[in-house]
Amino acid sequence: MESRLKVLRLFKVLHRTRQEVFKDDFRALTAARQRINEEFRKNKAETSAETINQMIKFGSEVEAILRQDVIQAVHVDENKIRLRPRESVLLENVPYCDTPRKTA
Structure with a gap:
């Protein structure tokens, strides 16, 4: 019963991740679904607990x-592509520094 819930x-x-990642892209949303x-x-009929856990x-x-x-x-053009990153994948761009920062 526990593995069924998992x-x-x-x-x-x-499915929630699919909706977030492929937002506004009908083809990708449909293919992922x-x-x-x-x-x-x-794999609906699988009964082995070990196999289910691996999956x-x-x-x-x-x-x-x-x-x-x-x-x-x-x-957007023949030789241009516009990236549409989500907030969750954007990282702070911190320049390289030889000396570590001091944390308070």
């Missing part, structure tokens, strides 16, 4: 990669 929670988290649903449907771990890693590493890009 699977359902992962399913929900993957189909792929997530297909993978869960394909949950893999799904969690996929979700983390989508959330942390994927950004949208839009073709």
Whole structure:
């Protein structure tokens, strides 16, 4: 029963991440939804707890990669692409410094 809840929670988290990462991109949203649903449907009859835990771990890693590493890009011209990064992937640009900063 516990693994079933983990699977359902992962399913929900993957779909929420998909909606955030591919916001306003109908093709990518549809493709990601189909792929997530297909993978869960394909493994619906799995009963081995070890295999289920491995798949949950893999799904969690996929979700983390989508959330942390994927950004949208839009073709605006023949040789130009505009990036549409989310706030969560933007980092503070701190110049390199040989001496470490002192923390208070």
